[in-house]
Amino acid sequence: DTEVTQTPKHLVMGMTNKKSLKCEQHMGHRAMYWYKQKAKKPPELMFVYSYEKLSINESVPSRFSPECPNSSLLNLHLHALQPEDSALYLCASGHQQPQHFGDGTRLSIL
């Protein structure tokens, strides 16, 4: 069982849709992360939140918009995505580095 919970597990959306990915952890970790992972490749860092503040944005296009409502929740809002954005989106949490990963949301853009 993973201690980082991500929903939904799968998402199919059109390029004009708006959707959100959600991530939740109750381990008291103050750092939360979003990663993008293509098949058989390592995860690529997108965003880091530390103490609910955005601390790192790895030059991610504005069609991805992160949000951290509180210390346990992390969202990723999606709008006008492109087919190349299809990937596994992973959330992670930790005290200073990612220690626990969720099982990800498998996103497909039509």
Next chain:
Amino acid sequence: TQLLEQSPQFLSIQEGENLTVYCNSSSVFSSLQWYRQEPGEGPVLLVTVVTGGEVKKLKRLTFQFGDARKDSSLHITAAQPGDTGLYLCAGTGGATNKLIFGTGTLLAVQP
């Protein structure tokens, strides 16, 4: 730019064989982690090594951090089908202290 190169990229072996995965860089890392990721799941942290020359064992898995803290290895003894997955090393260091993932090693253990 800090880079972590893993070798081999792919490895397919029979159950019972031994194997070693390497993680190399020209940069020094303050710590290095190893993860295993199974299909349909997120990476699971196996170990963190922080001291140059450190060796850690986790059942049939032996992890070593290089003396200069630029490289690491993972040795699996008597591999089992349950060891199948993507193995990722990841290092922390540098001005940003970000976690840098290696290029990954995809292991398949055939029964």
